[in-house]
Amino acid sequence: MANRWTNTFTTADITPEPLWLNRRQLIAGLGAASVAGGLAGSAHAAGEALEPNSFEDITSYNNYYEFGTGKSDPAENAAALDTSNWSIAIDGLVDRPGDYSLADLTDGLTEEERIYRFRCVEAWSMVVPWNGYELADLLAKAGVQAGARYVAFETAVQPEAMPGVRRSVIPFPYVEGLRLDEAMHPLTMMATGIYSKPIPNQNGAPIRLVVPWKYGFKSIKSIVRITLTEEEPPTTWQNLNAREYGFYANVNPEVSHPRWSQASERMIGGGLFASRQETLMFNGYADEVAGLYEGMDLSKLY
Numbered sequence: 001m002a003n004r005w006t007n008t009f010t011t012a013d014i015t016p017e018p019l020w021l022n023r024r025q026l027i028a029g030l031g032a033a034s035v036a037g038g039l040a041g042s043a044h045a046a047g048e049a050l051e052p053n054s055f056e057d058i059t060s061y062n063n064y065y066e067f068g069t070g071k072s073d074p075a076e077n078a079a080a081l082d083t084s085n086w087s088i089a090i091d092g093l094v095d096r097p098g099d100y101s102l103a104d105l106t107d108g109l110t111e112e113e114r115i116y117r118f119r120c121v122e123a124w125s126m127v128v129p130w131n132g133y134e135l136a137d138l139l140a141k142a143g144v145q146a147g148a149r150y151v152a153f154e155t156a157v158q159p160e161a162m163p164g165v166r167r168s169v170i171p172f173p174y175v176e177g178l179r180l181d182e183a184m185h186p187l188t189m190m191a192t193g194i195y196s197k198p199i200p201n202q203n204g205a206p207i208r209l210v211v212p213w214k215y216g217f218k219s220i221k222s223i224v225r226i227t228l229t230e231e232e233p234p235t236t237w238q239n240l241n242a243r244e245y246g247f248y249a250n251v252n253p254e255v256s257h258p259r260w261s262q263a264s265e266r267m268i269g270g271g272l273f274a275s276r277q278e279t280l281m282f283n284g285y286a287d288e289v290a291g292l293y294e295g296m297d298l299s300k301l302y
């Protein structure tokens with residue numbers, strides 16, 4: 001198993017590719033059919049459908065350091081998160097800054113289901129059926145001003161509920177950011193549900209970012225502030241270790257993490273004979289997003 005500090009994969013973890021491919025071909029069509037507009041479905045190779053992980057997988061193997069660094073810590077501890085009367089402060093370069101309730105933010109919008117592959121920088125992946133809204137539609141409520149070039153996000157800090165915050169396992173609040181065109185991309189969503197249930201606390205209740213072509217650490221949880229800025233905002237993992245974690249963090253099988261390969265990934269929920277699968281450029285969403293990075297040296301974007 002890989003984590004931020006070690007890479008202990010062995011060849012014993014590797015299952016020949018045709019095993020997982022055949023299984024996935026059997027259910028071809030299932031994932032794409034339920035995705036609004038077919039966006040996620042179209043992003044993957046022909047013949048491959050996205051078979052969602054179980055609700056149990058998705059909600060029991062998490063990264064949410066505010067609740068501890070172990071994979072089961074969030075599920076064990078996050079019940080204490082207070083999500084009542086949630087509001088998001090939207091400020092910076094917007095026409096209508098202020099505190100927006102979830103109802104304000106989603107008023108008039110239709111909740112969508114999007115089945116996305118989710119790839120952690122630690123080289124594991126899941127497929128998650130998210131419910132939520134395009135971030136662009138939420139930002140439109142506040143009115144993005146012409147000078148804005150980046151979007152900064154911040155997670156709630158509730159020390160009494162968050163043992164990882166009390167122990168300062170990393171600096172908090174957790175912060176993340178996107179370039180404005182990435183934030184406005186139709187694949188970028190704010191998730192409020194999984195499997196049509198309200199998003200569980202350990203997955204970032206009541207509202208979290210999902211950017212499917214980037215490593216999972218970009219997908220910041222339990223957001224309380226969104227700031228439109230002119231300058232690239234600081235981000236948690238880049239602040240912690242800029243040599244290993246970049247601002248862009250686009251999934252790229254050709255660019256190794258300094259301590260492990262990103263060429264393949266372990267699928268969560270695969271059981272004892274868990275297969276590994278090849279990691280796809282931009283996590284399988286290259287057709288949709290590669291154009292955002294034209295002219296940039298992708299090897300430098302880790």
Ligand code: MTE
Binds near residue numbers: 065066202215222
């Ligand atoms: N957001 C906050 N606030 N705190 C975190 O520790 N972990 C990130 C991201 N968002 C994290 C976070 C990482 S490393 C990953 S891989 C994903 O959340 C995990 O999301 P999941 O638990 O829903 O799979």
